[in-house]
């Protein structure tokens with residue numbers, strides 16, 4: 001198993017100009033650090049020999065419990081509701097339904113409310129598509145996509161954290177039982193307050209900068225913890241991080257990933273960090289499979 005923080009600003013898909021995306025980039029270059037970070041991640045993943053990508057996404061928000069895509073093939077047009085000027089993406093992807101069902105079953109054993117999404121017309125969200133596209137532009141591998149339940153919002157950050165650790169554990173057990181070589185993507189930004197206005201060219205580098213110093217300081221602190229392998233401390237501080245930096249980690253993706261990796265004492269490799277419309281985003285990889293080989 002290998003795990004990544006793989007943020008999904010639709011701007012990064014837009015700037016890469018894939019044929020599937022209808023809007024075309026101006027090429028002005030505002031997000032180079034993150035695009036280079038993803039390039040470096042893709043290189044690093046080349047030796048992975050994966051069977052499947054499992055992604056937890058903040059932009060498929062489910063009112064009741066945790067949902068998984070449960071149909072073998074999806075295609076259609078995914079539109080970002082906030083940035084339709086940047087992301088109208090014609091997606092075509094395969095799903096590893098057997099693994100999704102195994103995660104569903106293990107989640108129920110953990111006491112979680114789980115659901116399979118069986119509507120073949122379902123419009124897959126832009127978080128799933130952007131992270132999967134940036135990690136694997138040809139969409140060759142099948143995916144498993146997991147929604148974000150509302151427990152942090154309905155109850156508290158602490159309740160949300162407990163659920164996501166249990167969902168991570170369920171994911172790990174299902175991966176092991178099915179014998180998959182899995183790449184896990186936590187599709188989320190770090191600090192997440194963003195500007196409310198766009199310049200005429202959204203890709204104008206003059207406009208792109210950190211929204212506020214507090215949030216950037218939190219991001220730097222989390223990156224220090226990542227790089228020194230203090231992942232347990234990240235979990236200890238997660239509720240404060242979420243509140244004080246308006247973090248997208250409130251949708252649970254990062255905690256799910258740490259849970260699935262059994263909160264390893266392993267440094268993450270930071271491939272890149274940068275802002276998108278003021279939010280903080282890091283591309284990070286934990287090479288757990290390499291650690292297993294060394295052990």
Ligand code: 2X7
Nearest residue numbers: 008009010189276277279
């Ligand atoms: O969903 C997002 C995000 N997480 C960060 C930045 C910009 C847009 O969309």
Ligand code: FE2
Nearest residue numbers: 058059189248
């Ligand atoms: Fe987002």
